[in-house]
Amino acid sequence: MAVLKTITSPADLKRLPAELLGTLAEEIRAFLVEQVSRSGGHLGPNLGVVELTMAIHRVFDSPRDTVVFDTGHQSYVHKLLTGRQDFSGLRTRGGLSGYPSRSESEHDVVENSHASTSLSWAEGIARGYRLRGEDRHAVAVIGDGALTGGMAWEALNNIAANKDLPLVVVVNDNERSYAPTIGGLADHLAMLRTNRQYEQVLDWGKETLHRTPVIGRTAYQAFHSMKKGAKDFWAPQGMFEDLGIKYLGPVDGHDEASVEQALRRARDFGGPVIVHVITQKGRGYDHAVGDVADQFHTVGKINPETGLPLEIAGRSWTDEFSDEMLELGRERTDIVAVAAAMMLPVGLKPFADAYPERTIDVGIAEQHATTMAAGLAFSGMHPVVAIYATFLNRAFDQLLMDCAMHRAGVTFVLDRSGVTGPDGASHHGMWDMSLVSIVPGLRLAAPRDGQQIRRALREAVDVDDAPTVIRFPKGSVAEPLEALATAEGLDVLAGDPEADPEVLIVAVGSMAGTATTVAEKLGAEGHDVLVVDPRWVLPVPDGIIELARRAGRVAVIEDNTIAGGVGAEVSRTLDEAGLATPVHRFGLPREFIAHASRGQVLEAAGLTPEPIVERLRTHL
Numbered sequence: 001m002a003v004l005k006t007i008t009s010p011a012d013l014k015r016l017p018a019e020l021l022g023t024l025a026e027e028i029r030a031f032l033v034e035q036v037s038r039s040g041g042h043l044g045p046n047l048g049v050v051e052l053t054m055a056i057h058r059v060f061d062s063p064r065d066t067v068v069f070d071t072g073h074q075s076y077v078h079k080l081l082t083g084r085q086d087f088s089g090l091r092t093r094g095g096l097s098g099y100p101s102r103s104e105s106e107h108d109v110v111e112n113s114h115a116s117t118s119l120s121w122a123e124g125i126a127r128g129y130r131l132r133g134e135d136r137h138a139v140a141v142i143g144d145g146a147l148t149g150g151m152a153w154e155a156l157n158n159i160a161a162n163k164d165l166p167l168v169v170v171v172n173d174n175e176r177s178y179a180p181t182i183g184g185l186a187d188h189l190a191m192l193r194t195n196r197q198y199e200q201v202l203d204w205g206k207e208t209l210h211r212t213p214v215i216g217r218t219a220y221q222a223f224h225s226m227k228k229g230a231k232d233f234w235a236p237q238g239m240f241e242d243l244g245i246k247y248l249g250p251v252d253g254h255d256e257a258s259v260e261q262a263l264r265r266a267r268d269f270g271g272p273v274i275v276h277v278i279t280q281k282g283r284g285y286d287h288a289v290g291d292v293a294d295q296f297h298t299v300g301k302i303n304p305e306t307g308l309p310l311e312i313a314g315r316s317w318t319d320e321f322s323d324e325m326l327e328l329g330r331e332r333t334d335i336v337a338v339a340a341a342m343m344l345p346v347g348l349k350p351f352a353d354a355y356p357e358r359t360i361d362v363g364i365a366e367q368h369a370t371t372m373a374a375g376l377a378f379s380g381m382h383p384v385v386a387i388y389a390t391f392l393n394r395a396f397d398q399l400l401m402d403c404a405m406h407r408a409g410v411t412f413v414l415d416r417s418g419v420t421g422p423d424g425a426s427h428h429g430m431w432d433m434s435l436v437s438i439v440p441g442l443r444l445a446a447p448r449d450g451q452q453i454r455r456a457l458r459e460a461v462d463v464d465d466a467p468t469v470i471r472f473p474k475g476s477v478a479e480p481l482e483a484l485a486t487a488e489g490l491d492v493l494a495g496d497p498e499a500d501p502e503v504l505i506v507a508v509g510s511m512a513g514t515a516t517t518v519a520e521k522l523g524a525e526g527h528d529v530l531v532v533d534p535r536w537v538l539p540v541p542d543g544i545i546e547l548a549r550r551a552g553r554v555a556v557i558e559d560n561t562i563a564g565g566v567g568a569e570v571s572r573t574l575d576e577a578g579l580a581t582p583v584h585r586f587g588l589p590r591e592f593i594a595h596a597s598r599g600q601v602l603e604a605a606g607l608t609p610e611p612i613v614e615r616l617r618t619h620l
Contacts, residue, residue, distance in 0.1 A: 129166060
């Protein structure tokens with residue numbers, strides 16, 4: 001790592017002799033494999049952008065020129081080149097974030113790891129520089145998968161109208177988002193990627209005609225004026241140039257000198273330019289390149305020699321959904337699976353393999369997925385839209401106005417709800433219950449274990465006149481927690497349903513285990529505690545109202561933000577019912593929570609048994 005250790009800032013990289021750039025690239029890849037295999041993280045995407053990131057920092061002057069990474073999972077090389085080479089705590093509390101972080105470096109700008117936003121950010125930054133009369137550039141690095149998002153095209157529409165905008169858009173084309181990129185845009189980029197004849201023709205024309213006496217230069221100028229037509233014929237990148245945006249490429253993203261040359265031309269053009277760079281995800285690490293599923297998009301701790309995981313994960317919550325979804329597909333021909341570029345991680349791959357004609361991957365386009373699902377429901381199908389909980393934020397308007405208002409029978413399955421841990425603030429699925437709590441007619445289930453996921457999914461797809469939501473966390477699924485009895489239609493997990501409890505605890509989803517432990521501790525102190533799992537927590541079931549009439553107080557434990565969550569809805573519902581029963585709400589704070597393990601985040605939020613017991617004890 002002799003060369004890498006000398007790079008503490010982009011200025012050091014600019015001074016590095018060109019003949020050492022190849023060595024630096026090799027050292028960076030070796031560093032990434034060594035370090036990420038210890039901590040886990042986004043390995044494949046970063047191996048693919050080594051030369052590209054080096055070229056960006058040699059051509060532009062960060063932080064004076066602003067570099068915006070779309071999704072941010074491709075920013076590890078950027079961190080290394082801007083002085084952050086201690087990866088020992090990557091994605092752990094107190095260590096480096098897995099995404100850009102303003103608190104880490106002045107070179108980081110956009111922390112939000114939701115896709116398709118970089119062009120809007122970069123346009124706003126570039127406009128601001130121009131309005132202030134500053135000679136500075138904005139550079140947006142966007143993966144081809146993120147170009148499937150509608151927001152990116154809204155931005156392109158505006159960028160094209162600003163002919164002197166100091167903005168460079170780098171399209172990192174590796175044919176993949178998480179999995180292979182889907183859709184017409186992917187086909188178009190593939191056409192550009194595989195057709196270079198027009199460049200060869202122009203090079204031949206320039207060399208040959210310039211050697212022709214007298215008329216050579218004039219002939220070449222005429223020939224060059226045919227460039228747009230030639231490009232449209234051999235490599236129709238006209239989609240970009242017809243928008244009015246200069247297009248350069250395709251460029252070999254692993255030829256650092258070529259990328260530099262293209263970026264310098266783009267920088268000096270005097271207006272917005274798209275630079276189309278072709279890279280290989282997982283470059284330089286055979287185990288990543290050979291991984292068909294996702295080319296090591298993200299990995300846990302692995303053996304760097306074999307690429308095999310060091311920790312064997314148990315059965316996950318996602319596995320339970322995946323198996324039941326496959327069974328439902330066999331039973332019902334109206335079930336359609338919809339994903340947004342995350343078919344494998346949300347558990348829809350087995351369904352897609354079995355029923356490809358009833359599987360739709362829309363790319364990174366959650367808004368489109370949601371409204372399209374409403375259309376599917378209208379046509380007589382029952383769509384199941386499986387996305388990460390954090391990405392439901394992006395489709396709220398469509399959920400409200402297209403699904404709920406039109407009473408569409410659409411089921412949303414929210415993977416990675418609550419605390420996700422090392423991915424940090426923008427990936428915690430902690431807002432979904434607050435958002436959907438205001439949607440008329442919508443029902444939300446929070447299963448406490450794998451059996452309840454299966455049960456809730458079957459109940460959800462039987463609802464054909466309103467949207468339904470099922471949410472569950474990341475990681476290994478909890479052991480089945482059997483109900484001891486039922487009371488007012490709710491599952492009783494602890495306590496005597498016939499008694500009048502001092503505390504009625506409403507356990508929401510994966511917090512059921514915590515709730516029963518709280519009951520055990522308070523029970524050991526002589527307090528009567530009843531723990532119930534409503535299963536379908538929104539709207540608040542009538543059974544909670546009836547049980548609250550007999551309880552001294554109510555406690556709601558949830559892994560959602562405390563603002564507007566289930567606890568807030570229980571409090572509001574009891575108030576509307578004329579009950580003065582106190583409600584104690586235990587949830588995540590209304591703040592952006594940094595990366596840490598799930599256990600560390602829950603502990604810091606007071607969502608472990610001891611602080612809950614202590615707080616309730618003061619009222620008993």
